[in-house]
Amino acid sequence: EQFFAAGNNLDKKKIMVTAGPTYERIDPVRFIGNFSSGKMGFALAEECASRGAEVILITGPTALSASHPNILRVNVESAVEMYDAALKIFPQMDAAILSAAVADYRPEQMSEEKIKRSGNEHLSLSLVPNPDIAASLGKIKKPGQLTVGFALETNNEESNAIKKIKEKNFDYIVLNSLNDQGAGFGHDTNQVTILSRNDEKRSFALKSKSDVAKDIIDTALRQLTVDS
Ligand code: CTP
Ligand code: CA
Secondary structure: OOOOOHHHOOOOOEEEEEEOEOOEEEEOOEEEOOOOOOHHHHHHHHHHHHOOOEEEEEEOOOOOOOOOOOEEEEEOOOHHHHHHHHHHHHHHOOEEEEOOEOOOEEEOOOOOOOOOOOOOOOOOOOEEEOOOHHHHHHHHOOOOOEEEEEEEOOOOHHHHHHHHHHHHOOOEEEEEOOOOOOEOOOOOEEOEEEEEOOOOEEEOOOEEHHHHHHHHHHHHOHHHOOOO
16 A cells, blocks of 8 residues: 555546536527636546546536646537537546536527517527436446436435436435535635445545545545555
């Protein structure tokens, strides 16, 4: 165990991380989005890279920048673009961490022209479902590949998270707490509980997203680590 530097225990492992929100275009100047900052996903990418992994970070629109040279950043805008990139990249990966806040729906049609106020007393948008990236990866996952998901629930948190482990064939799911001040969307801190497909459960204190990233990697990527 002590022959390996603690910081190097994901040496040469290939890890894909999805991060940030997706933007679903309504017309050339408008979109449907969400408040995801991408901070948790970027922190995970940085921590994996600093442990020696080769990271592919597929990110929706965010102001963040990735600093580690072992992070290859793939910028996408919509859920469909993120889906296309993720499905292409995943077969070469040892693990995927799905931290993106993917829009569940997109406008059925993108208007080529700016939608005008005049002549639209009432306006309704018709939405169609986006592909489920995590569930699709769960279906093509090979033995030895790991997938780790996230969930943010407002009620029946643990049972909903456990349902998602099964539906999406995750090895682990990270349940974000909504209850604590300073946790989640836009914040620099997070409070998580990690559940496994084998009914293990670990709860962690409120801490910085970079420390949460360490806990997630120590727990959910443990079987990938070269010194385990
Ligand atoms: N996810 C994904 N692709 C989607 C939707 C979700 O990859 N189209 C991933 C998220 O990145 C996350 C996990 O699935 O890791 C759970 O996301 P969540 O939004 O909680 O789950 P949904 O299945 O969309 O269910 P809900 O109706 O609760 O939003
Ligand atoms: Ca969702």
